[in-house]
Amino acid sequence: MALSDRSYTRFVNWAKILFLVASLSILSTVFLTSRGRDTSNHLPYTTFDLRESARTERATRPSFAGVTDSDDRIAFTAETALPVGDGQMLADVVDARIDLASGGTIAFTAANGTVASSADRAELEGDVIITSSAGYVVRTERLISSMKRVEATAPGAISGEGPPGTFTAGAMHLTSDPETGAAEFVFTKGVKLLYDPGTAED
Numbered sequence: 622m623a624l625s626d627r628s629y630t631r632f633v634n635w636a637k638i639l640f641l642v643a644s645l646s647i648l649s650t651v652f653l654t655s656r657g658r659d660t661s662n663h664l665p666y667t668t669f670d671l672r673e674s675a676r677t678e679r680a681t682r683p684s685f686a687g688v689t690d691s692d693d694r695i696a697f698t699a700e701t702a703l704p705v706g707d708g709q710m711l712a713d714v715v716d717a718r719i720d721l722a723s724g725g726t727i728a729f730t731a732a733n734g735t736v737a738s739s740a741d742r743a744e745l746e747g748d749v750i751i752t753s754s755a756g757y758v759v760r761t762e763r764l765i766s767s768m769k770r771v772e773a774t775a776p777g778a779i780s781g782e783g784p785p786g787t788f789t790a791g792a793m794h795l796t797s798d799p800e801t802g803a804a805e806f807v808f809t810k811g812v813k814l815l816y817d818p819g820t821a822e823d
Contacts, residue, residue: 679702699714708739708740709740715743722802723802725753727754741767742768743768745766753806760781772796778792789811795807
């Protein structure tokens with residue numbers, strides 16, 4: 622049976638109302654669901670502390686070079702160095718070379734060290750090896766060196782070899798002769814020398 626015009630109009634009006642209510646219900650459900658879901662774990666992010674980065678910024682192949690009053694040339698280099706304040710740097714794989722004005726060279730190598738050029742001090746540690754063109758090789762665990770003068774001290778035990786033979790001592794001091802400018806090794810505190818006439822000069 623066909624609907625009357627009045628019934629059809631009433632049906633259409635009710636249908637519009639029901640459709641509007643249904644649409645609002647769907648939208649409110651989507652909105653509430655999105656608010657309740659924690660999406661923070663799904664967002665990519667990176668934490669980056671600029672202050673920490675500045676504190677841990679390492680210098681690559683830093684170097685210091687100078688000339689003493691006696692015209693000896695001194696150069697310190699490292700693989701990397703980290704500033705730690707008060708003008709100091711923690712350095713890895715430290716190398717130093719002294720070219721003496723009187724002739725000859727002295728070199729230091731160490732696993733690491735603390736370098737402070739403004740304080741004229743380099744403290745080398747970890748398998749420190751000192752070599753000289755005069756034929757000496759000295760090993761120790763700690764060496765305190767000037768960075769502007771030919772002067773260094775090993776306050777602990779040393780071992781080495783040179784023209785006289787092999788030797789050990791409780792400490793060592795390196796300096797230069799004020800008259801000739803030649804480097805001098807002074808060994809103290811229980812020096813023991815195993816003389817080898819085959820290595821001694823005539």
